Amino acid sequence: MPTILGIDLGTTNSSCAVYDGRDVVIIPNDRGSRTTPSVIAVTGAGEILVGESARNQALVNPRGTIKNAKRLMGSREGLPLGSRSLLPEEALSYVLRQLKEDAERYLATEVNEAVITVPAYFSEAQRRATRSAGKLAGLTVRRLLNEPTAAAIAWAWAYNNNLKNPDGENHTVLVYDLGGGTFDATVLAMRGNDSRVISTAGDNRLGGTDFDELLLKEALAFFEEALGRDSIAGDPVLIQQLSDLVERSKIELSSRDSVTLVLPFAGLKGQAHPSWTISRSYFEGLISAHIEKTLELSKQALSDGGLSIKAVDRLVLSGGSSRIPLVRRRLAELFGLEPEGRVNPEEIVAYGASVFAALSAGVGGDFKVQDAVSRSFGLEIDGDVFIPLISKNTPIPVQKSRIFTTVADDQSTVEIHVLQGESKRASENLSLGRFILSGIRPCKRGEPRINVEFSIDDDEILQVRARDLDSHLEQSVTIAVESEEPGSDRRRLRSLIDHLSSLLDVAQGDRTLEGELEETLASAEKLLLSLEHDPPGSPDHRNGAAEMELTLRA
Structure with a gap:
């Protein structure tokens, strides 16, 4: 049986694991660490560095280093790497390739398949980019698994004693997943070895990196007051050094009441090593608004699922930032629960992904998982109106269809504009792509019947089919990644x-x-x-295929 990795592709750190037939093994990298920084770099000689070696040289080579590429997944924005420019998925493919090589070295066997986790609130474009990263790394991506779902699987696996003696009780589980760059709150219904996602909410731009930025801003203001304006911000080496110190200080404040940042040799005579002491309470004051937002999103996930706070009887934490004392204190105040143990929060996602990989290969048990879509999918009709065909939190896989018609007499083509989001206004949602259905017979507006069908697979990858029920002409498309960054x-x-x-x-x-x-x-x-x-979206750019901006109505 081929080895299938479970990979947690993180914003700041990544890890991988495998089920060996008896238990889950977190695979160490070539330095013996159980996590690998999601950092890549290029040296002056053109050598590509990945992980700790890339992070360690970032201080002297900030312009040749890429961090936090996951936050830009799904966009077409190039990330500068020396004289090169990489798409986010190209950058992260190096991280995935490193994990693959570490696994092959540790297991002494070839590894070609993986289950890769993504934030539950990742868009369709971001999911496609993740699949592309896996392919570029030489991996067949068997499944994209939502990170909170992976965390819940890991907890259930440990809680049920490897699923050999499931307790058979019903549990409502809230997975609070606060990582380096993203936040997800997911509610699951679990009974024994059956699991079903009820609802999810999240923010793809909220995580430990934001806490670093808040602390960095304060540290920068303090040191520049002491050393002079732009004394640090104008020096890429010093700003990188301060960024690293800030990140380490944030981690230390989870176990200490205060920490001192020292910039060695950065000062003038008499103050050669300027320092700044920060207390845990001061840090908590900086990030409290962000933490409150995660709690509001957790309550939103419960509300979307028709549940109250009291319905939650298990609290599972995932992501390194969930270790912050303020997070645990506020969760205890809100839910009256202590978080579940048994699995390390930094490793729980890779752990669960490896269990799922084994289960998908028919090994390890009969644990069943039904996920749900994290966003609504639909299309645009006349008047900038968004019509959802598949609503948020619908169980997947799923297939839905609806009949539409034309808006003008003798209209021979319709443009199908596919969108993802929750706004009733089409222009406020994320555009996933457009395609043309032509050959409609000439007739009065409102007479043609055009059946539009949306189907979403387990990876939340969308396929759209449009069919003229009179002429039986049909167009179908697997929606391609479209830029989220105009221009x-x-x-x-x-x-x-x-x-x-x-x-x-x-x-x-x-x-x-x-x-x-x-x-x-x-x-x-x-x-x-x-x-x-002729910018994208203009009639000329679309070769004049659609003569009207909006060509459908319900």
């Missing part, structure tokens, strides 16, 4: 043009290479010109 394609093209121009200078004298570079440069400039003249 990012043009920015990447400009960056490529600049890079090609610099290469031309270096290639002088080599006529063959010069010719190839000039041809590529001309093509890139022509494409950039067309994008700036």
